[in-house]
Amino acid sequence: MEQAQGQQHPISIYLWIWGLLFVLSTMSYLVDYFHLQGYLRWSLIIVFMLLKAGLIVAIFMHMAWERLALKFAILIPPLCLLVLIGLMVVEGDYIFLTRLAAFLK
Amino acid sequence: MSNLADSVDVPSGLRGVASDWSADKQAFPVPWGKVMMWIFLLSDTFIFTCFLTGYMNVRLSTTVPWPNPSEVFALRIGGQDIPLILIAIMTFILISSSGTMAMAVNFGYRRDRVKTTTLMLITAAFGATFVCMQAFEWTKLIMEGVRPWGNPLGAAQFGSSFFMITGFHGAHVTAGVIYLSVVARRVWQGDYERKGSYETVEIAGLYWHFVDLVWVFIFALFYLW
Numbered sequence: 001m002e003q004a005q006g007q008q009h010p011i012s013i014y015l016w017i018w019g020l021l022f023v024l025s026t027m028s029y030l031v032d033y034f035h036l037q038g039y040l041r042w043s044l045i046i047v048f049m050l051l052k053a054g055l056i057v058a059i060f061m062h063m064a065w066e067r068l069a070l071k072f073a074i075l076i077p078p079l080c081l082l083v084l085i086g087l088m089v090v091e092g093d094y095i096f097l098t099r100l101a102a103f104l105k
Numbered sequence: 106m107s108n109l110a111d112s113v114d115v116p117s118g119l120r121g122v123a124s125d126w127s128a129d130k131q132a133f134p135v136p137w138g139k140v141m142m143w144i145f146l147l148s149d150t151f152i153f154t155c156f157l158t159g160y161m162n163v164r165l166s167t168t169v170p171w172p173n174p175s176e177v178f179a180l181r182i183g184g185q186d187i188p189l190i191l192i193a194i195m196t197f198i199l200i201s202s203s204g205t206m207a208m209a210v211n212f213g214y215r216r217d218r219v220k221t222t223t224l225m226l227i228t229a230a231f232g233a234t235f236v237c238m239q240a241f242e243w244t245k246l247i248m249e250g251v252r253p254w255g256n257p258l259g260a261a262q263f264g265s266s267f268f269m270i271t272g273f274h275g276a277h278v279t280a281g282v283i284y285l286s287v288v289a290r291r292v293w294q295g296d297y298e299r300k301g302s303y304e305t306v307e308i309a310g311l312y313w314h315f316v317d318l319v320w321v322f323i324f325a326l327f328y329l330w
Contacts, residue, residue, distance in 0.1 A: 007307065008214050018204035025200060025324075029193045032175050032329050042330070049325035053318055060207045060314045062307075068118065069125035070133050074143050081154045088158050092165030099168050 007062045017059045024052050136304045139311070146315045149277075153319050156270050157326055163262035172258035174328045178242070192328050195238050196320065199278075202231030203317040206285075210310040213303035218292060221306060225289035228313065232282040239275045243268075270323055277316050285309055 028048040031041055058064040063071060116124050125132055133140050164171055175188040182190065209224035246267070253268050255261040288309045297303045 007210070009211065011208060011211055014204060014207040014211065018200070018207075021200045021203070022197065025193070025196050028325065028329060029189065029196075032189050035175075045325050045329050049321055052321045056203065056314055056318050056321065060203055060317075061311055067121065067125065067134060069122050070135065070140070070143070072122060073133070074147055077147060078150050078154070081151065081158075084154070085158050085161070088162045089165065092162040095162075095166035096168065099166065103168065 007065060009065075013059065017055050020055060021052055024048050024055075028052075136302075136308075138308050139304060142308045142311045146311065149315065149319075153270075153273070153322070156273065157322060160262075160266040160270060160327065163266060164260070167260040167262055169260040171260050172256065172263050174330070177246070177258060178328065189328060191238060191242060192324065195235055196324050198231050198235050198238070199317050199320050202228045202235070203314050205231065206310050206313045210303075210307045213292065213297070213306035216298070216303070218295065218298065221303070222289050222293040225285050225292065225306070225309075229282045229285040229289065232278050232285070232313075232316075236275055236278050236282070239271060239278075243271075266327070270327060274316070274319055274323060277319070281313050281316050284312060 025048075028045060031044050031048070036044065063074070115121065176186075178190075178192050179186045179188045180190050181187075205224045206228045209221050209228060212220040212224060250257045251264045251267070253265040256264045288305055291297065292303075292306060297305060
């Protein structure tokens with residue numbers, strides 16, 4: 001089994017992912033270069049970011065070949081950060097509106 | 106080393122999760138150093154997410170316009186302003202360093218000492234280049250009057266977010282360069298040959314890929330947004 005000697009995969013897979021990461025980075029740079037705005041810009045940025053992050057974690061960090069127990073232990077805890085992000089979005093908006101109401105009359 | 110994955114009738118999928126956690130044995134069938142590195146990276150994920158969430162919060166709540174990163178980080182090359190070009194180059198450098206690191210890990214497990222050492226040193230060199238470019242970027246912004254407490258470009262929170270987030274990331278890259286150099290030296294001296302395992306190279310690789318991973322988020326959320 002692969003675990004006995006550690007992770008062994010053909011070199012070509014790393015070169016492929018490397019190339020893909022280059023392409024994705026170029027595309028996210030082009031989002032800025034062509035001055036895309038609004039929801040199109042934000043959704044493209046998020047999509048390219050998540051694709052790159054997924055490729056790095058799955059292939060370069062070998063998470064795709066680990067046992068499910070280790071995947072769960074590492075990948076599930078960060079999900080509670082979504083709660084923090086959600087709360088801070090609400091809070092940030094609230095402060096913004098408060099500042100508008102209090103200082104910009 | 107006890108190896109769970111070697112035994113024949115190990116359940117996989119959800120049933121595998123239950124049996125891995127509940128049976129009276131080692132939960133993760135990987136070297137302990139690797140589990141520890143993953144747990145460290147998990148905690149680092151929380152730190153960087155807190156920074157990025159803090160940045161999101163101050164950017165949402167400020168009533169002063171946020172400086173446009175595309176213009177702030179533009180460089181004048183050949184009499185033409187190219188938006189965000191320095192950051193794009195830094196991104197490609199860091200991705201390339203991740204690629205060479207992944208190959209170093211691969212050659213380590215193939216017991217190719219020369220190639221592993223070379224690729225690790227190339228990775229460290231890419232990392233050092235990245236830090237130098239960051240130092241250049243910091244110098245440029247400081248000369249333009251950007252400070253953690255204010256700047257002439259717009260919202261005051263821009264400076265504090267920028268210096269804190271990129272500063273912490275740069276510190277991680279610097280630590281990684283030192284870490285990789287130390288491990289590369291040990292590979293060269295044959296320490297892992299004698300030990301019979303190159304897992305240390307993979308563990309160092311995990312740290313390095315994580316640094317690249319954090320940059321993916323900073324690039325998207327701070328520079329492109």
